[in-house]
Amino acid sequence: MRLSLIFLSVALSLSQFAVASPNEAAENAAMAAQPYEESPKGTDGGNAGGPPGNGGGRGGDDNDNDRRRPGPGGSRGDDGNDRDDHSGPRPGHGGHRGGGKKDDDDGHGGRHLGHGGHRHHHHHDVCEQALEHLQTVYELRLGYDRMYATNHTEIIELAMNKKWTIPKAGGSFKVFSKQIKGTIPITRHYNPKTRRHTLAATEAQRNELNAKGFLPDGDLGFMFPTSICNTQPVEQFWLGSMYTPKVYPGGRTYPQYTPVNNFVFKMDPTEILQARRSQYRSQGIIGYGYPLTTQPKPRPVQVITTRPDCREVFKYLTPVYEVMLAGKQNWLYTTSHTRVIELLNARPRATIKAKDGVFKILSKQVEGSVSVCRMVNPTIKDHTLALGDDQKESLLAQGYFNDGVLGYMLPNRFCNSERVARLYSAAAKNHVFKLDQTEAALLIHRNRYKDEGTLAYAFSMRAAQPEPETPKPY
Numbered sequence: 001m002r003l004s005l006i007f008l009s010v011a012l013s014l015s016q017f018a019v020a021s022p023n024e025a026a027e028n029a030a031m032a033a034q035p036y037e038e039s040p041k042g043t044d045g046g047n048a049g050g051p052p053g054n055g056g057g058r059g060g061d062d063n064d065n066d067r068r069r070p071g072p073g074g075s076r077g078d079d080g081n082d083r084d085d086h087s088g089p090r091p092g093h094g095g096h097r098g099g100g101k102k103d104d105d106d107g108h109g110g111r112h113l114g115h116g117g118h119r120h121h122h123h124h125d126v127c128e129q130a131l132e133h134l135q136t137v138y139e140l141r142l143g144y145d146r147m148y149a150t151n152h153t154e155i156i157e158l159a160m161n162k163k164w165t166i167p168k169a170g171g172s173f174k175v176f177s178k179q180i181k182g183t184i185p186i187t188r189h190y191n192p193k194t195r196r197h198t199l200a201a202t203e204a205q206r207n208e209l210n211a212k213g214f215l216p217d218g219d220l221g222f223m224f225p226t227s228i229c230n231t232q233p234v235e236q237f238w239l240g241s242m243y244t245p246k247v248y249p250g251g252r253t254y255p256q257y258t259p260v261n262n263f264v265f266k267m268d269p270t271e272i273l274q275a276r277r278s279q280y281r282s283q284g285i286i287g288y289g290y291p292l293t294t295q296p297k298p299r300p301v302q303v304i305t306t307r308p309d310c311r312e313v314f315k316y317l318t319p320v321y322e323v324m325l326a327g328k329q330n331w332l333y334t335t336s337h338t339r340v341i342e343l344l345n346a347r348p349r350a351t352i353k354a355k356d357g358v359f360k361i362l363s364k365q366v367e368g369s370v371s372v373c374r375m376v377n378p379t380i381k382d383h384t385l386a387l388g389d390d391q392k393e394s395l396l397a398q399g400y401f402n403d404g405v406l407g408y409m410l411p412n413r414f415c416n417s418e419r420v421a422r423l424y425s426a427a428a429k430n431h432v433f434k435l436d437q438t439e440a441a442l443l444i445h446r447n448r449y450k451d452e453g454t455l456a457y458a459f460s461m462r463a464a465q466p467e468p469e470t471p472k473p474y
C-alpha cells in the first residue's frame with residue numbers, strides 16, 4: 001500500500017515533469033542562446049535588481065528567492081518539492097513535512113508520537129474555527145500590477161471607478177478574516193514609485209519592503225505559516241521582465257524584454273503551472289489557506305414559513321428608491337436618501353424612478369423576514385439583489401460582490417405583501433426589480449426583459465395598514 005502510494009506520487013511528479021518540460025527546455029534554451037538584456041533600472045524599485053549573476057535566473061531572484069519561507073516549521077524543500085505538493089490532491093502525502101499535520105491523520109492514535117489527546121482536541125478546535133472565518137481573496141489587475149483584496153466595498157470601488165479588472169469570477173483562494181490561534185497577519189504593501197502591490201507575512205519581509213520604498217497598504221487577512229487543517233500553500237511569484245524572442249528579417253532572433261516587475265500569489269495548481277510557464281520565478285510560500293471549493297460548515301437549510309407579526313412588519317417599512325444610472329440600463333436600489341442625493345449630484349444624467357420610492361421593505365429584521373443583499377458585478381456593471389445566504393453565495397461565485405444589506409423582505413406572501421419580480425435583460429446585462437406589474441409587463445414586452453422569478457414579497461407604496469387583527473380567544 002505504502003509502496004504503491006510512493007510509486008503513484010513518483011508517477012504523478014514524472015508525468016507533470018513531462019508536461020512542463022518541453023516548454024521550460026525551450027525557454028531555457030532560448031535564454032541560454034541569447035545574451036541577457038537588463039530590464040531598465042530604476043523602474044523596478046529595487047525588486048528586480050539587475051541582470052542575473054550567472055546561469056540561474058533573471059533579475060535578482062538570488063536576493064528574493066528565500067525571503068518567503070515563513071516562520072519555523074515551514075520545512076519545505078526546494079522548488080521540486082513544492083511542485084510535488086501541488087500535484088497531489090493533498091499536500092504532504094509522502095509524510096516528508098513534519099509540521100504539516102492533517103485532519104485525516106487524527107484518530108490514528110500512536111502513529112504520531114507526542115501528539116497527545118489534549119493537542120488532538122485543541123487542533124481540531126482550531127480547524128473548525130478556521131472554517132468559520134473564511135474570506136475570499138480576489139486578484140485585481142491594472143496593467144501589469146496585481147493587487148489582492150478581500151473587502152468588497154473596496155473591490156467594487158476599485159473596479160467601478162478606477163478601472164481595475166477582476167479576471168477570476170469567484171476569487172482566487174481563501175484566507176481567514178480573523179486571527180485564529182496559529183495564524184499570522186498578511187499585510188499589503190504598495191510601492192508608489194513602481195506602482196506595484198505585494199503582500200508580506202513576516203516582520204522581516206515588511207522591513208525589507210519598507211526599505212525598498214513600499215508603503216503599508218492595509219491588511220489582507222490571516223493565514224497559517226505551515227500546513228495544518230488541510231490548508232494549501234499560496235505561492236508567491238515574481239516576474240522582472242517578460243522575454244519574447246523577436247525575429248528580424250534574415251531569420252536572426254534577438255531577445256526582447258518588457259519590464260513587468262509584478263508579484264502574483266497563486267494557490268491553484270493550474271495557475272501555478274501557468275505562472276511558471278510564463279517565466280515567473282517562485283519566491284516561496286507566503287502562507288497556507290483554503291481553495292475556493294472549501295465551504296464553511298453547511299448551514300441548516302431554513303425554509304421560513306413563520307407567519308410574521310404584521311403589526312411588527314408595518315412598524316419598520318421603509319421605501320426603496322430606484323435610481324437609474326446614466327448611460328446604460330443600470331438600476332440601483334437603495335433605502336438611503338443620502339445615497340440617492342449623492343448619486344444624483346455625482347451623475348448629472350442619473351434619474352430617479354419615483355421620488356418617494358418604488359416599494360417598501362423592512363429596515364429591521366423581524367421574525368419571518370429574510371435579509372436582502374445588494375450585489376454588484378463591476379465587470380458587467382450590473383446591480384442586483386439577493387434574498388438570503390444561498391442566493392448571495394451563488395452570485396458571489398458568478399463574479400458579484402456584496403454591496404451591503406438593503407433591508408429585509410418576506411419570503412412568502414404574508415401581511416398583504418406583493419410579489420417583487422426579478423427581471424433580467426441579457427442584452428443590457430441588467431437586473432431590475434418590479435412590484436408594479438404594469439411596469440414589469442412593459443419591460444418584458446418592450447425591452448425584452450425576462451421574468452426570472454420572484455425575489456421576495458414587499459409592500460406597495462400605498463400599503464400602510466396592517467391586516468385587521470383577528471381577535472384572540474381567551
Ligand SMILES: *[C@@H]1O[C@H](CO)[C@@H](O)[C@H](O)[C@H]1NC(C)=O
Pocket residue numbers: 151152153154157
Ligand atoms: C472596506 O473598505 C471600505 C472602503 O475602502 C472602508 O471604508 C471600510 O472600512 C473597509 N472595511 C473593513 C472591514 O476594512
